[in-house]
Amino acid sequence: MPLNILGTALFEGTDKIPYFDAVVRAAPYVAATAAVKYWSRGPTNTWERKLHGKVYLVTGGTSGGMGxxxxxxxxxLGAQLIFLTRNIDEWSTEFVQDLRERTGNELLYMEQCDLGNLWEVRQFATRWLDNSPPRRLDGVLVMSGDMEPLGVPRFAPPVRKSSSDGLEMQIAVNFAGVFHLLDLLQPSFKAQPPDRDIRIIVTTCWTQVMGDVQVEDPLWQQQLYRSASKFCSSSKLQLGLTMMEYQRRLIADMQRVAEEKKNDRTGLNIKVVLVQPGTMRSNSLRRVLSNGSVLLLVVLYCVLLYPFLWLFTRSGNRGAQSVLYALNTPEFEEVNLKTTATKYVADCSVVKFARKEFEDAELQRKLYDNTRRDILALEKRMALKRNAKKPAKDKKEAEAKAKAKAKAKATPSSSK
Structure with missing residues (x-):
């Protein structure tokens, strides 16, 4: 076909080619659109390594998008994956089974761990650590997140959604739950052999540049809820800052133990990486643009805005490229490290942090300590509430059993 068109243009002139003028007029616009789309889709990860035998904990893996x-x-690539999900139900079970069939990998499992529930996080971490010898763990990929509708001032103001612990939902899921999980899993990372390359990959969002840091109230328990976006961006910012301190503490603890035991462990085999995957057509974006309304989702997102979103945002698969880069690149192996600081990846390359707080080690230390302090205090309060409810629950169960027993005695037995 192309040769016929070219031959006609050379020997008979372009007038003989149907719609030639229309094609010429449209060509610049098509080329410009293609160029914008090629730019907005982001780079492609070019690194790959075998993951056979490696074990990873994954959050956000059942999102249907980037995760x-x-x-x-x-x-x-052969990795053994343990998906942490809010609920284990028929849908999630079928999801894992479908993934096994598509990849031919049977080493895919599921564990219940709701990041919005600090007690469930502790229960999972306790189960994971309660094993001798220590279970193998090659890394954790945190790709979960929550972004609440922004609301419309005067007409539909933002509604504060709370977790089971009473925290604002975005602070609970994006920050407190992730921090608690990784903080509790420190012994598991430290117990791994020194030659094992361990990567803790935490996805963040560019909106973190608009966030605030509450050093004395890191869980935002005393902050008024005026803007959903402020809580979301701040949760991402505070998580990133605490991960900087988390990396330093892992290395310092490993080196301190090495001095005591007189070995050469440096702790640099454990690397914390923050990944900014870009703006994607994700569930969170749909929820924000539609303000939680099905009607707005259909009209505004699917009809009016989708052409522009397709052009300027990424699919989940394209957003995954930076995460895969952070997982596979040899830059983060101990022999290739140039600095010990937490890395920040965007567009499949290491970039610098935009906020000055990422250079303030003292602020990060205080934020880490205060977050751990407030989570522990909150856990104690919630445990007291559960214990207070337990006698009433046991009493109701005992009364129900007594009634059932009395009813059984009152019922005449059938004669043989």
């Missing part, structure tokens, strides 16, 4: 794309590729 699922990453999990699919990791399963294809």
């Amino acid at each position: 699922t794309a990453v999990a699919l590729e990791m399963a294809r």
Whole structure:
């Protein structure tokens, strides 16, 4: 076909080619659109390594977007994945089974761990650590997140959604739950052999540049809820700052133990990486643009805005490229490290942090300590509430059993 068109243009002139003028007029616009789309889709990860035998904990892997794309590729490369999900139900079970069939990898499992519930996080971490010898763990990929509708001032103001612990939901899921999980899993990372390359990959969002840091109230328990976006961006910012301190503490603890035991462990085999995957057409973006309304989702997102979103934002698969880069690149192996600081990845390359707080080690230390302090205090308060409810629950169960027993005695037995 192209040769016929070219021959006609050379020997008979362009007038003989149907719609030639229309094609010429449209060509610049098509080329410009293609160029913008090529730019907005972001780079492609070019690194790949075998993951056979490696074990990873994954959050956000069942989202159907970026997390699922990453999990699919990791399963294809042979990794053993443990998905942490809010609920284990028929849908999630079928999801894992489908992933096994698509990749031929049977080492895909699921554990219940709601990041919005600090007690469930502790229960999972306790189960994971309660094993001798220590279980193998090659890394954690945190790709979960919550972004609440922004609301419309005067018409539909933002509604504060709370977790089971009473925290604002975005602070609970994006910050407190992730921090608590990784903080509790420190012994598991430290117990791994020194030659094992361990990567803790935490996804963040560019909106963190608009966040605030509450050093004395890191869980935002005393802050008024005026803007959903402020809580979301601040949760991402505070998580990133605490991860900087988390990396330093892991290295310092490993080196202190090495001095005591007189070995050469440096702790640099454990690397914390923050990944900014870019703006994607994700569930969170749909929820924000539609303000939680099905009607707005159909009209505004699917009809009016989708052409522009397709052009300027990424799919989940394209957003996954930076996460896969952080997982596979040899730059983060101990022999290739140039600095010990937490790395920040965007567009499949290491970049600098935009906020000055990422250079303030003292602020990060205080934020880490205060977050751990407030989470422990909150856990104690919630435990007291559960214990207070337990006698009433036991009493109701005992009364129900007594009634059932009395009813059984009152019922005449059938004659033989």
